[in-house]
Amino acid sequence: MSETFDVERVTADDERYGVLAASFNGRWSGAPEYVLLPKTADEAVAAVQHVLDRGVRFALQSSGACYEDLIVNPDIQVIISASQLNSVEYDAELSAFAVGPGVSTADLYQKLYDGWHVTVPAGIGPPVALGGQMTNAGYGPLSRQFGHLVDYLEAVEVVVADSDGKARKVVATRRADDPNRDLWWAHTGGGGGTYGLATKFWLRAPGATGAEPADQLPSAPRELIVSEVVWSWDQLTEDAFGKLLTTFTAWHEKHAGVDSPYVNLFSALKPRHISAGEFLMSSQIDAATPDADRLLDEFLAAMAEGAGITYRVDARKRVEWISHVTAWADLGGDGWEGKGRFKAKSAYLRTALPADQVAALYRNLTDPAFDNPATLVEIAGYGGHVNTVEAAETASPQRDSIIKMLYIVMWATPEEDAAQLAWLRRFYADVYAATGGVPGRGGANDGAVLNYTDTDPLDPALHTAPIPWQELYFGAALPRLREIKATWDPRGHFTHALAVRGDN
Ligand SMILES: Cc1cc2nc3c(=O)[nH]c(=O)nc-3n(C[C@H](O)[C@H](O)[C@H](O)COP(=O)(O)OP(=O)(O)OC[C@H]3O[C@@H](n4cnc5c(N)ncnc54)[C@H](O)[C@@H]3O)c2cc1C
Numbered sequence: 001m002s003e004t005f006d007v008e009r010v011t012a013d014d015e016r017y018g019v020l021a022a023s024f025n026g027r028w029s030g031a032p033e034y035v036l037l038p039k040t041a042d043e044a045v046a047a048v049q050h051v052l053d054r055g056v057r058f059a060l061q062s063s064g065a066c067y068e069d070l071i072v073n074p075d076i077q078v079i080i081s082a083s084q085l086n087s088v089e090y091d092a093e094l095s096a097f098a099v100g101p102g103v104s105t106a107d108l109y110q111k112l113y114d115g116w117h118v119t120v121p122a123g124i125g126p127p128v129a130l131g132g133q134m135t136n137a138g139y140g141p142l143s144r145q146f147g148h149l150v151d152y153l154e155a156v157e158v159v160v161a162d163s164d165g166k167a168r169k170v171v172a173t174r175r176a177d178d179p180n181r182d183l184w185w186a187h188t189g190g191g192g193g194t195y196g197l198a199t200k201f202w203l204r205a206p207g208a209t210g211a212e213p214a215d216q217l218p219s220a221p222r223e224l225i226v227s228e229v230v231w232s233w234d235q236l237t238e239d240a241f242g243k244l245l246t247t248f249t250a251w252h253e254k255h256a257g258v259d260s261p262y263v264n265l266f267s268a269l270k271p272r273h274i275s276a277g278e279f280l281m282s283s284q285i286d287a288a289t290p291d292a293d294r295l296l297d298e299f300l301a302a303m304a305e306g307a308g309i310t311y312r313v314d315a316r317k318r319v320e321w322i323s324h325v326t327a328w329a330d331l332g333g334d335g336w337e338g339k340g341r342f343k344a345k346s347a348y349l350r351t352a353l354p355a356d357q358v359a360a361l362y363r364n365l366t367d368p369a370f371d372n373p374a375t376l377v378e379i380a381g382y383g384g385h386v387n388t389v390e391a392a393e394t395a396s397p398q399r400d401s402i403i404k405m406l407y408i409v410m411w412a413t414p415e416e417d418a419a420q421l422a423w424l425r426r427f428y429a430d431v432y433a434a435t436g437g438v439p440g441r442g443g444a445n446d447g448a449v450l451n452y453t454d455t456d457p458l459d460p461a462l463h464t465a466p467i468p469w470q471e472l473y474f475g476a477a478l479p480r481l482r483e484i485k486a487t488w489d490p491r492g493h494f495t496h497a498l499a500v501r502g503d504n
Contacts, residue, residue, distance in 0.1 A: 005046055005049075005050050006043075006046070007036050007043045007046050007047045007050065008036070008037040008039070009034040009035065009036055009037070010034060010035040010037060011033070011034045012031075016035075017034075017035065020035040020037075020061075020064075020079070020081055020083070021035055021072065021079060022064055022072065023064050023066065023069070024063075024065045024066075024067075025066075025067055025068075025069075025340075025341065025342055026340035026341045026342075027341045027342070027343075027414075028068075028069040028072040028073060029072060029074075030069075030071075030072045030073050030074055030075075030076050030079075032076050032077055032079045033056075033077050033078060034078060034079075035078070035079045035081050036050070036051075036078060036079070036081065037081055037083070037084050038080065038082070038084065038085065039084045041085075041157060041159070041169050041199040041200065042169075044080070044085065044159050044169070044197055044199045045167050045168060045169050047080045047159075047197075048080065048159045048161065048196075048197055049166070050078075051078050051080065052165050052166075052167060054078075056077040056078050057075050057076050057077050057078075058076065058078040058079065058080060059071040059072075059076045059078075059079050059193065060079075060080050060082065060131075060192070060193045060197050060494070061080070061081050061082065061131075062081070062083060062101045062102050062129035062130065062131025063083065063102070063104065063127060063129035063131070063132070065125065065127070065128040065129065065132060066132060066453055067342070067343075067344050067452065067453040067454070068453045068454065068497070068498070069455075070193065070453065070455075070496040070497055070498060071193070071496070080197060082100070082101045082102045082131050082198070082199065083102040083129065084100075084102055085100035085101055085102045085199055085200070086100040086101075086103040086104070086107065087099070087100050087103070088100070088103055088107070088111040088112065088115070090115070090116070090213045091202060094154060094155060094173075094202050095204060095208070095211075095216055096154040096155065096202035096203055096204035096216060097112065097116075097118075097202065097203040097204070097213070097216065097217065098200055098201075098202050099130060099200070099201050099202075099203055100200060100201075101129060101130050101134070101198045101199065101200070101201065102129055102130075103129060103130050104126060104127050104128065104129055105122055105123055105124070105125055105126055105127070105128050105129070106126035106127070106325075106326040108122060108130060109122070109220075109322065109325050109326055112217065112220070113220050115213075116213045116214045117214060117219060117220055118213070118214055118216070118217035118218060118220055119217065119218060119219075119220035119221075120146070120149060120152045120218075121139065121140050121141075121142040121143040121145070121146040121147060121148065121149055121152075121218075122138055122139075122149050123138045123139065123140040123149075124140055124141060124325065124329055126326055126327070126328055130201060131192060131198060132192045132451070133149065133451065134149060134150065134153060134187065134192075135187055135190070135191060135192035135193075135194075135198060136189065136191060136192050136450045136451040136453070137150055137395075137396040137449075137450055137451055138451050139382065139386070139404065139451075141266040141284060142218075142221075143266075143382060143384065143385070143386050144263055144264070144265070144266055144382065144383060144384030144385065144386070145263060145266075145286065145384060146218045146385055147384075147385035147388065147389065148385075148386045148389065148394070148396055150187075150188035150189050150394050150395070150396050151188075151205075151206055151389055151394065152203045152204065152205060152206070152217065153174070153184070153187060153201060153202070153203065154173065154174060154202040154203060154204035155171055155173035155174065155184060155202040156171070156172055156183070156184055156198055156200065156201050156202070157169055157170070157171050157198070157199045157200035157201075158170055158171075158172065158183060158187070158195065158196040158197065158198050158199065159196050159197040160183070160196035160488050160489065161196065161489060161491065161493045161494070162490075163490045163491060170183060170196075172184035172187070173202075182483075182484045182487065182488075183195060183196075183484065183488055185394065185395055185480070185484070186395055186481060186484045186488070187201075188394035188396060189394055189395040189396030189450070189477070190474070190477060190481045190484070190500065191450060191473075191474075191498065191500055193494060193495070193496050193499060194485065194489070194494055194495065194496075194499040195484065195488050195489055195494060196488065196489065196494055203216075203217060204216045204217065205218060206389075220321060220322065221286040221287070221288065221321040222287070222320070222321060223286075223287035223288070223319065223320060223321060224284045224286060224287055224318070224319055224321050224324055225285050225292055225293060225316075225318055226282070226283070226284045226315065226316075226319055226324065227282070227283045227284070227300065227313070227315065227316050228281075228282050228283075228314040228315040228316075229280070229283075229300065229311035229313055229314065230278050230279070230280055230281075230311055230312040230313075230314050231244065231271075231279055231280075231281065231307075231309075231311050232277070232278045232311075233276075233277055233278060233279075233366075234277075235309045236309070238359075238362050238366075240307050240308055241271075241358075241361075241365075242355075242358045242359070242362060243308055244269070244303065244306065244307035244309075245269070245271075245358050245361065245379070246306070246352055246353060246358060247302065247303055247305075247306025247307060248267075248269045248303060248306075248379060249349060249351075249352040249353045249403055250306075250352035251299070251302060251306075252352075252381050252402040252403055253351055253352050253402050255383075256383030256384065256387060257383075257384075257387075258384055258385055258387075258388055260384070261291075261295060262285075262295055263384045263385070264286040264289040264292075265283065265284070265295060265296065265381075266283065266284050266285075266380075266381050267281060267282065267283035267284075267380075267381050268281070268282050268380040268381065269281045269379040270282065270332060270376050270378050271361065271365055271376070271377045272365070272373060272375050272377075273366075273367070273370060273375040274365060274366045275335075275370070275372065275373045276373035276375070277333075277373075278312075278333065279332070279333065279376075280314075280332040280333065281303065281311070282329075282332070283296060283299065287318055333373075334373070335372075335373030335374050336374050336410060338412050339410035339411050339412050340410075340412065341411050341412065341413070341414070341417070341420075342408060342409065342410040342411070343408070343409055343420065343421055343424050343454075344406060344407060344408045344452050344453070344454060345406075345407040345408075345424060345425075345428045345448070345452070345454045345456070346405060346406050346407065346449035346452035346454065347404075347405045347431075347432070347439035347447075347449070348382075348398045348401040348403075348404060348405075348439065348445055348446035348447055348448070348449060349379075349401060349402060349403035349404070349405055349439075349444060349445060349446075350400055350402060350443075350444055350445060350446050351402070351443075351444045353444070354434075354444045356433070356434055357431050357444065360427075360430040360431040360433070361377065361431060363430065364423075364426070364427035364430055364431075365377070365427075367423070367427075370423050372409065372411060372423075374409065374410040375408065375409045375410075375424075376407075376408045376409075377405060377407050377408075378404075378405065378406040378408070379405055380403065380405070380406070381402075381403065382401055382402055382403050382404045383400075383401065383403075386399065386401075387399050387400055387401075391476055392476070392477075395477040395480075395481060396477070397474075397475045397477050398446045400446070401446050404452075406449070406452050407428055409423065409424045425456065425462060432445070432465075435465065435467075436464060436465030437463070437464060437465050438457060438465045438467065438472055439472075440465075440467065441467065441471070441475060446475065447467070447471070447472045447473060447475055448472050448473055450473045450474070453498065455497050455498060457469035457472055457473075458497055458498070469498075473498070474500065478500070481500045482500055482501070482502055482503075483502075485501060485502045486502030486503075489502075490502075
């Protein structure tokens with residue numbers, strides 16, 4: 001064991017242990033002997049060397065936001081938390097922003113805004129960290145306008161483990177002549193916790209020019225116009241519900257190109273189970289877009305006209321972007337209170353929703369045998385600048401989708417687990433029945449979203465579709481990811497249930 005090991009370790013008698021060893025999802029618990037808290041990249045090397053020398057089962061974490069028990073589970077003996085690696089600085093040498101994986105989404109936005117008035121198209125969960133968001137291909141409301149978060153990854157510093165069991169740090173960049181380029185590529189969506197411990201990400205817009213820090217990333221919006229409208233189940237016959245979903249997704253198919261005047265508009269339609277009574281459609285547009293108010297009005301009018309019914313307006317206002325994006329955006333409506341256990345499933349959508357998927361959405365969201373309002377299908381706008389990048393350029397090959405779909409159910413107690421899980425699994429299998437119970441590839445769908453982590457496809461009793469789970473998540477990137485894994489982690493030290501392996 002390394003004699004110079006002095007990385008802070010947090011044990012169960014430390015008040016920080018409860019948070020550091022916990023998952024955001026109340027379904028998961030573990031009892032690691034301790035959590036290691038490296039504060040520098042060299043300490044991160046020492047932490048990895050320590051777990052390799054001890055031969056313990058370990059997991060990497062930045063915030064604990066992972067939906068499944070990849071990190072927080074009874075088998076894990078030591079967690080290495082990157083939460084203290086959370087600085088945001090400008091690196092003049094690389095003309096890029098050097099950012100720690102432990103930075104929360106809220107701090108990332110705030111520091112980039114305060115320091116340089118720039119931003120990246122990351123997600124909207126303020127406490128979620130960059131570590132998993134980057135490596136698992138996160139996205140957010142500015143993705144149609146600015147592209148995929150992973151497209152901004154210029155370089156990454158990673159602690160890897162050699163075949164002789166030695167930990168070392170490596171910098172891998174996207175430069176064509178970089179011998180470590182493959183390792184950079186794997187970090188553009190090839191899965192967190194799989195190739196090594198990321199200790200720093202350098203962020204820079206692809207093709208950025210100019211000498212100033214503010215030239216290296218998109219300018220942050222100053223103001224948004226936000227709209228919250230409510231659709232009431234009282235008015236939603238099967239026909240109107242179907243028309244609403246078809247109109248919303250067909251609109252996104254029509255306006256998926258970067259030449260669309262609506263490319264700066266983001267909207268998410270969020271149907272809930274009928275027991276919730278109503279559901280939201282949340283929309284926003286960068287207020288600096290020419291004719292922003294008119295564009296938003298046209299979008300809203302198109303939805304009402306397509307559905308053949310109208311909505312209730314709950315909010316229409318101009319807000320400061322930075323306040324909006326750093327505040328906690330709740331899930332909308334009532335019925336979520338006290339529900340800390342959850343399950344999520346997902347899909348990429350390439351076309352307007354097919355009729356069979358619309359019918360299954362209606363059937364399950366109006367299921368009279370189910371009565372939990374804490375349910376949501378977030379149908380979120382995607383495409384735009386995301387789809388200007390070739391599939392093979394990054395390890396996020398889903399570059400012709402128009403929508404990301406997140407299915408979620410939340411509940412309070414372990415006694416409810418079986419019924420809640422069964423409902424969501426039945427619902428999802430019904431929507432994707434034509435492709436074996438999971439979203440297929442090449443037709444309306446393009447597999448599932450890695451960042452909306454769902455381990456069901458690992459279970460042969462739940463996953464009977466012809467598509468293997470690895471292809472469901474990684475698609476065309478899989479063969480290259482397997483090679484990179486075999487090269488950079490030959491002994492398979494960095495792993496979890498959903499990790500690519502050299503041989504799986
Ligand atoms: C409230 C909430 C809101 C969300 N909103 C969005 C959103 O708007 N858009 C979106 O795309 N996603 C969103 N997500 C999903 C979220 O991005 C993923 O759960 C993400 O993987 C979390 O990353 P993390 O590092 O914070 O979590 P963690 O649980 O710490 O890690 C998640 C995964 O990444 C790995 N990992 C973490 N740190 C490192 C590291 N330093 N090096 C290598 N591997 C690492 C872990 O091993 C694990 O496999 C949201 C989640 C929540 C809970």
